[in-house]
Amino acid sequence: MEAAGEPGNLAGVRHIILVLSGKGGVGKSTISTELALALRHAGKKVGILDVDLCGPSIPRMLQVQGKAVHQCDSGWVPVFVDQEQSISLMSVGFLLEKPDEAVVWRGPKKNALIKQFVSDVAWGQLDYLVVDTPPGTSDEHMAVVDTLRPYSPLGALVVTTPQAVSVGDVRRELTFCKKVGLRVIGVVENMSGFVCPHCAECTNVFSRGGGEELARHAGVPFLGSVPLDPELTRSLEEGRDFIQGFPESPAFPALSCIAQKILNEAPVGLS
Amino acid sequence: MEEVPHDCPGVGSAQAGRGASCQGCPNQGLCASGAGAAPDPAIEEIKEKMKTVKHKILVLSGKGGVGKSTFSAHLAHGLAEDENTQVALLDIDICGPSIPKIMGLEGEQVHQSGSGWSPVFLEDNLGVMSVGFLLSSPDDAVIWRGPKKNGMIKQFLRDVDWGEVDYLIVDTPPGTSDEHLSAVQYLAAAHIDGAVIITTPQEVSLQDVRKEISFCHKVKLPIIGVVENMSGFICPKCQKETQIFPPTTGGAEVMCHDLKIPLLGKVPLDPRIGIRFRLKAGYRISLEASRGRCPACPVYRESRRSPPCTRLLSVRVATKDSLFWLKPRIHQPL
Numbered sequence: 001m002e003a004a005g006e007p008g009n010l011a012g013v014r015h016i017i018l019v020l021s022g023k024g025g026v027g028k029s030t031i032s033t034e035l036a037l038a039l040r041h042a043g044k045k046v047g048i049l050d051v052d053l054c055g056p057s058i059p060r061m062l063q064v065q066g067k068a069v070h071q072c073d074s075g076w077v078p079v080f081v082d083q084e085q086s087i088s089l090m091s092v093g094f095l096l097e098k099p100d101e102a103v104v105w106r107g108p109k110k111n112a113l114i115k116q117f118v119s120d121v122a123w124g125q126l127d128y129l130v131v132d133t134p135p136g137t138s139d140e141h142m143a144v145v146d147t148l149r150p151y152s153p154l155g156a157l158v159v160t161t162p163q164a165v166s167v168g169d170v171r172r173e174l175t176f177c178k179k180v181g182l183r184v185i186g187v188v189e190n191m192s193g194f195v196c197p198h199c200a201e202c203t204n205v206f207s208r209g210g211g212e213e214l215a216r217h218a219g220v221p222f223l224g225s226v227p228l229d230p231e232l233t234r235s236l237e238e239g240r241d242f243i244q245g246f247p248e249s250p251a252f253p254a255l256s257c258i259a260q261k262i263l264n265e266a267p268v269g270l271s
Numbered sequence: 272m273e274e275v276p277h278d279c280p281g282v283g284s285a286q287a288g289r290g291a292s293c294q295g296c297p298n299q300g301l302c303a304s305g306a307g308a309a310p311d312p313a314i315e316e317i318k319e320k321m322k323t324v325k326h327k328i329l330v331l332s333g334k335g336g337v338g339k340s341t342f343s344a345h346l347a348h349g350l351a352e353d354e355n356t357q358v359a360l361l362d363i364d365i366c367g368p369s370i371p372k373i374m375g376l377e378g379e380q381v382h383q384s385g386s387g388w389s390p391v392f393l394e395d396n397l398g399v400m401s402v403g404f405l406l407s408s409p410d411d412a413v414i415w416r417g418p419k420k421n422g423m424i425k426q427f428l429r430d431v432d433w434g435e436v437d438y439l440i441v442d443t444p445p446g447t448s449d450e451h452l453s454a455v456q457y458l459a460a461a462h463i464d465g466a467v468i469i470t471t472p473q474e475v476s477l478q479d480v481r482k483e484i485s486f487c488h489k490v491k492l493p494i495i496g497v498v499e500n501m502s503g504f505i506c507p508k509c510q511k512e513t514q515i516f517p518p519t520t521g522g523a524e525v526m527c528h529d530l531k532i533p534l535l536g537k538v539p540l541d542p543r544i545g546i547r548f549r550l551k552a553g554y555r556i557s558l559e560a561s562r563g564r565c566p567a568c569p570v571y572r573e574s575r576r577s578p579p580c581t582r583l584l585s586v587r588v589a590t591k592d593s594l595f596w597l598k599p600r601i602h603q604p605l
Contacts, residue, residue, distance in 0.1 A: 022367050022412075024445040025336010029475075054446035055333050055479040102333075102447045102482040104489060107417030110448070135335045135445060136366035137414045165340070168409060169367040175412035199509035205542050230515050237474050237519040 009075060010118065012125040013047065015266040016153040018144065018182065022169030024135035026161045027190035027226070029057040030236055031258070032132035035157070037243040038259030040086045044127040047078060050091035051114050051144050052134035053103050059093040063239025069094045074122035090121045107139035114140060118147040128262070135169070137176040145180045154266050155183035157223070157258075160214060161191045163207035167214045174218045185223070185265060187215040188258055192225035195250055223261055226254040314460050317428045321461035324359070324436040328495065329454060329466040331487070333479030335445035337469045338500035338538070340369040343442035346467075347374075350438050351397040359390060359436045361427055362401035363454055364444035365420045366413050371403035379404055387432035400431050417449035424453045445479070447486040455490045465493035467535065470526075471501045472518035477526050484530060496533035499523035504540040515540060 010016075019032045029052070036046045050058040059065040062081045069090070070077045078088035092103060092113065105113075123129065131148070134140055156177055160170040170187075177184050189211025195202050205228060215222035229251040235242035246252060293299045321327065330343045340362070347360040362370035371377050371391075379391045381404045390398030402413060402423060415423075433439065444450055455463070466487055470480040480497070487494050499522060504515050518524075527534040 023336060024367070025334060025471075054448055054482070055335070057475050057479070060475065060478060099478065100481040100485050102486040102489065104447045104452065104486055106449050106452065137412050138366055138420065139416050139449075142414065142416065161336075165369050165372050166336075168372050169369065171410050172367070172412040175410050176414055179412065179414060194504065194513075194515060196506040196509060196511070197513060198511040199506060201506055201508035203504075203507060203542055205504065205515070205540055207542070228515050230513065230517055233473055233515070234517055234519060237517070 009120065009122055010129070010148075010151050013123055013129045013151070014127050016129045016131065016148055016151055017185065017262065018131045018133060018148075018153060018156040019159060020133050020141070020156045020173055020177070021135055021159040021166075022137060022171070022173035022176075023160065023166040026135075026159045026166055026170075028135075028159050029061060029132050030232070031157065031159050031188055031190065031226070031255075032130050033058060033061045033236065034232075034242060034255045035259055035262065036087055036128075036130050037241055038256060039128055039130075039262065040082075041243055042259065042263055044086075044263075045125065046087050047123050047126045047129040048087065048089045048091075049117055049121070049129060049131045050089065050093070051117060051140050052132060053092045053105065053110050053113060053140065055134060056091040056093035058089060058132055059091050061236045061239060062087070062089060064089060065093060065099065067094055072122055075120035076122065078121055078123060088123065088126075090117055110139050111143040114143040115147050118144070128266075137173060141176065142180070145182055153182065154262075155185040157185055157188055158220075159188045159190055160211045161206045162189055162204065162210040162225075164210060166206075167210040170214060171218070174214075174220070184218070184220040186221035186261065187211055187218075188223050189225040191228050192254075194228040197230075221261075224254045224257050226251050226258075311425075311457075313425050313429055314457060317425075317457050318460035320429055320433075321439075321458065324433060324439045324461075326437060327439045327441065327458060327461065327463045329441045329443060329463060329492070330469065331443050331451070331466045331483050332445055332469040332476075333447060333481070333483035333486075334470065334476040337445075337471045337476055339445075339469045340364070340373055340442050342467070342469050342498060342500065342538070343440050344370060344373045347397060347399075347438075347440050350440075351394055354396055356396060356438065357434070357436045358397045359433050359439045360397070360399045360442065361431075361439060362399070362403065362442045363424050363427065363450050364442060365402050365415060365423055365450065367444060368401045368403035368406075368413075370399060370401045370442055374399055377403070377409070381405060384432065387430045388426075390431055390433065398433065398436075400427055420449050421453040424450060425457055428454075428457050447482060451486065452490070455492055463492060465495040467495050468497045468532075469500055470497060470523050471516045472499055472514065472522035473516045474520040476516075477520060477523070480523075481526065481530070484532065494532050496535035497523050497527050498535050499537040501540045502537035507542075 019028045021028050036048050039046045048058055050056050064079050064081055067079045078090045079094060081087040081089055158173055160166045191206050193202050194205045212222050227250045229249050231246050231249050232242055232251045288299050330339050332339050347358050350356055351358040362368050374393055376391055382389045390400045391404055392398050468483055470476045501516050503512050505512050523534055
């Protein structure tokens, strides 16, 4: 933690996308991970910055939990998830001595680490940096938006689930985005229906329609609905590449569509 | 507190204001004078206030979206089924206050009297407080840093006129940060009975929940037990069960066994729970809370020798196939 911050550690990053939600447990980390995997399959170099300090989920989702973070002249080296080094990841999960250790920090200490994650990680050349956030509109969010502001992030993907109790919190997140001047790329509705594998009946486990209605109310694009799929959950549990492994899953078209929208939104030359 | 050095020793530490990393920090003078380490007078005030509250239970989870607020609401309803039991539900999720919506109290306002803020009463014996009641629009965002959130929590505990209460249930946001530290700190002198920790079966939840358990141990908060929510889904058409959130590492059962913590039970995924709760329209699901024996619940039998609050949290099982721990009762539309 003593490496001096290099002014240009984000200079090689083409596009920065924040994944936000006012609500917890809607699938921000899932969408961040799947988006990164989909962008990688499209031939892009992707970094993931996990600023959920209390609940860092992404190392396990990419099966790199327990890896060590090394230092170089420019700062911390992010952990590479694959041999080809096409996905790199930084998370507080790598800095804990024990996996079950709780990060019991108040705001100022969290802010300080987030600032370090932004300025002291040697990301190198990246097409996309996906920033996964914890739920809420508090210290972490203000810190990450303030620190990334000079780098003009592309915008925010806002994730919700269909039911009213999620939409209620996500409305507030959209207000946050407006207040801090963060563009909303669009709303993603996750956990949107479950197709029973036994009889193919679709049940709206978490109600329906909330995400699309929210996007309409807020005047932002609706990027799509991702249905519940136990195979998706299982892939994340086991650190497997869902995009590669389950192209026939009902969740695959929605996730690919979201990635395609990002690629169209912010094309990165021929790589 | 804006610019704080990244290796800040902490405002309560012996090195506060004196360490090498404190040089240049705008709060150095304050910390060095010892002001940061002095106990907050509100702690004693809250202790006095809490004398009329018999039991205080925190509902926690390291993970978001596992059903803390849903469970808190159900528990409050269940306990308040007995008209002679006074129940209070306090929502300290400042950024994402879900309780007003879940309880069907959106749009209600908080009134002030000589004895403090009045909670919003859903029933004569069920009062609710949330920052949600203080916001003028559903789109209003509470964009507060830690200290301001802490101030709100302090006010909720000190200034709300709860009256004589048998159970105060405190619903929390996910994580192990300001809100959780503040709740434990401000209630330190008032004795918290313990925490009920909510999880879902999959490892991505459990790994956060283990951190929450570690937090409880760190701050010496007793753990009443763990509830596994969204535990299995029964298709309404073919009645076959699917694990939408598969317990790839054994679910809460294995975690509780490893950490020697009671598993209070498992609640299935039920789409009816996702329906908005509204007192004036639609269905309301409540769970029966039993003060007596719970013969169908083996976990409860083991914990019968535990403190009284553990018994009072058990919920009677009554399903024909015994798959589920809790039986929802659907009230007729009003």
